[in-house]
């Protein structure tokens with residue numbers, strides 16, 4: 001009698017564990033995510049998909065609250081808050097985070113990546129992992145690379161379709177030494193500025209120009225305060241989906257896995273949305289009355305040539321080994 005009671009009790013305990021293995025491992029949590037871009041940017045689709053995934057897998061134990069348009073601060077401020085454990089997550093451009101990890105500047109090298117397939121292979125492969133592995137020493141964990149995308153120049157002065165057109169133009173660049181060098185080398189008056197200040201700076205005429213993917217020119221409504229766009233595609237920059245390491249370290253292994261996997265679910269939705277919206281955004285920019293300039297191959301070649309020296313100068317901050325590594329990886333991806 002006694003023995004069978006014990007057995008029954010054990011069986012019940014075992015059944016409970018088997019029936020809901022998750023529950024013992026999952027705590028109630030609220031994750032705030034900081035973002036600089038607007039909610040209707042494709043990152044919004046990615047966050048929705050990630051949230052839904054997390055909701056299903058935690059049986060509703062987690063709440064994800066996203067804050068848009070720099071409401072919790074800009075990329076760099078948010079990343080610093082993650083490092084000290086006062087904010088859970090940020091979806092940040094890699095570029096301003098060179099202040100934390102200079103090797104991230106590798107993605108900012110002009111004309112490094114030439115199409116989305118290369119970007120995905122690079123970021124989701126060994127090189128992306130190599131970069132992600134650099135983040136924990138800064139108290140940050142990179143869960144995934146999402147898409148910011150190919151960047152194009154917009155301005156309020158004149159059509160830009162050759163090298164000479166950059167001369168003296170006051171171009172906002174991200175707070176990033178590689179972009180600063182690239183635009184200075186092109187002859188522009190490059191001004192580093194946080195993303196949240198760009199619209200007003202364009203509106204008041206404090207600057208003439210900025211550079212971002214079409215989806216950002218569209219969703220952050222830069223088209224309202226700009227007259228020309230050129231498809232320069234001078235760099236492809238990623239978003240990093242970062243979580244505070246001190247906070248992530250308090251998660252159970254299962255919770256860490258859920259967030260990791262749901263960030264990948266979000267990534268795939270986000271990239272698809274980004275690529276689908278890009279053409280629509282360009283159309284909206286045209287409909288808003290902006291002149292869109294396609295730069296000829298010949299003029300593009302001169303622009304590329306002008307900025308070639310940026311690579312050598314950037315080696316000091318990025319690390320020559322990191323640049324060699326990305327070049328080797330890209331050559332392999334291209335089948336060279």
Ligand code: TK8
Nearest residue numbers: 035036037092093174195
């Ligand atoms: C939004 C930024 C933006 C980036 C920039 O926070 O700063 O121009 O392209 O997407 O991360």
